[in-house]
Amino acid sequence: MRIRSVVTMCLVIGLSTIAVLSSFAGGAGEAATPDAPVEIRIMGYGGQDPAIKARLLDEVIGDRLSEQGIVVTYEPLEGDYNAALFNALSAGTAADIIYIPVETAPGIIDTGVVANLNELTDISPFIASLNESYTFNGNTYGIAKDFNTLAMFYNRDLFDEAGVDYPDENTTWEDLDEMIRAIAAIGDDVYGAAFPASFDRFGAFAFAAGWDMFDDDGHSDLTDPAMQEAVEWYTGLVRDGVAVQPSDLGQGWGGGAFATERVGIAFEGAWMLGFLRNEAPNLEFGTAMMPIGPSGERGNFVYTVAYGINSQTRNLEQAIAVLEALTSVDAQQFVLEEGLAIPSREAMSENEYFERGSSESDANRVVFEGAESGRVFGFQFGAVGTDWMTPINAALSEVMTGEASVEQALATAQQDLNELLAR
């Protein structure tokens, strides 16, 4: 008797829960009536993005969109963006337009939740290497909202003190080697460059040595001589004590190390600018293209985030209109001139902003040009995602701290990587 009543109670509770939950779910997303404005939701990063989007809508594209009867709502996902986005997409609550980080693109596009843009809009005005990162089997699924590449940020004061010439677009690894050693000679606490034990920076050097992340069969070969050469050069400078890992200066990244003014060069993107403005406003810095490696070319990563369209959207037409407005010439001009981000339209290279001659506009120009110079790859690693970097990061760290030789570390990393790719 008692057991039965407990069971009944559980059933009642269970059923009522389901009823309540389903009534919530039913409420979302009614079809729009012709007169009422259509709401287009955008899901993207937290941080600075909500403020930038608000200004963009207020000052540039808002009026045009409201004439077309469109209201835009920006929904920032704070914290772990990818996890929150996967959840929303899987649960069917994702917005009409979503940010797609380049490293997430292969996995998420493969599931079919992102709409193919080929027939919907014109992708040709955007930088080719950006489009490529979102193109699979000939279909393009995202338009880069902005992007970043790596550049050499150098501390002018330290270069002057060491009496060395500033780096420029012709600087090679050998030149850089000399510069780093000259600056490190200034004093015990001064280092020529900050080299994080991390593929997200080291990768650019591996590409410059002529290394490819994947061969035609989708395998990664870390025992390749080009990789070996890059690791030896990169870690050797740290082993010699002339370059330093940011973590040894108590910093989490190269920019943090650069801001301590104890490091001559850091390899970072335009995200450095806002950081330096706040953390080291008096630091006199210059920017140069990444150095030319043994392959005779420079290497670089493109880090980007694209706007994609949720294939479940009920208002495809309006979503396209918003996407086009967000990536329009005036929107990108505004973002560039405000120093907020680097635009993804090829024609923007002609923009007079790049000729202003300030440290910041120079840096933005170098980063912009980085996308089309040398061996440039998107910051993406196939379906395994950023986990792909983990074995290589561990190897770099082991060599830098002297726990393993280059050959040992790379052999271990190769094993781990094979296991990862087979997963």
Place this chain on the structure above:
Amino acid sequence: MKNSLREQLGAWLFLSPFLLTLAVFFVYSTGRAFYFSFTDYNMFSEPQWVGFANYISLFQQSLFLRALQNTVLFSLIVTVVQCFLALVMATVLNQKIRGLGFFRATYYMPSIASSVVITLIFLWMYQRRGLINYLWTEGRRHAPIIVFFLVTVSIIQILQVVIERRRGFPARWVDPALTVMSILIGTAVTAGAWVFGFIAVRDLPPVDFTWLQTRMRIPESPEFLRVPVPLIAIMIQNIFTTIPTLMIMYLTALQDVPKSLYEAAEIDGAGATQRFLNITIPSVRPVTFLVVTLSLIGTLQMFDQVAIFGDAVPLESVITLAYFVYNRMFPGAQLPQVGIASAAAIFLALFTLSLVLIQRLFIKSEVS
């Protein structure tokens, strides 16, 4: 009959908020996880039934095996050390000493601060140029002076006790008055030796021990006992923050131990160590059971410190089972592996349960 029905309804009504949350967030989600653990599912595809394939695959993944090893080592070492130290601290704080309230409050502090804040502070202390390596360096540099001081104090103390005993006084080796005298004289002698240059601070390079960015494991062998250095760093931090809570539990238990037992033992000639071993430990046995159980469960599911240490440490050096589950469910940028994550979560639950059951065989929950 009618009354009892009404009473039952009332009870259910009061229970319903908790039953509802339990039903949704515990029973339902556990059921789902159990089901998913037998499927191949990435949140977008339809779940495919794969039987025990996920469980088999778990034991073929080296990362999972490392997580299992890390979790077991972490749990055993931390539980033993922190339960023992908590009991010792509780015993000390159970004495009648001046400023007891102050000491109790001070020792409880680490437990009040949020785990995130403490972890961030420890992250700084573990830097290669951080506080821990700094203290280590200074300790090594000042070693001659410290050793000289300790040796001098011991010699003076021994001399004093021997003299007192010659005179016929029953002096103990740690007699407080004599100890104070020895320390005073020892300090003076050491200071003198230092000033006149008999001993000096050694000029050694700073200690450059990597606590975090390393895959080093100690000891060299045997394989199953090798603990990654970054995991030791987390162990130290975890012990530091958990001891006070366990200490409070012991303290309440200790206050129920009759003073007469200690007095009787003292009269019979039992020393401090014997009293601790023969009275304190047996009388707090039920609390030991509670403390060990809580500690085991807490350490087996350790997650937050690993998550906050994040990129500062190599993942495989600190990964625990709980973090493995999270890592598979919310990977960097690839699609979630819900099946593997669920299988690992179910394994962790069963593993915790069985460890607690085994533990019950060794520690009785009642005073015999």
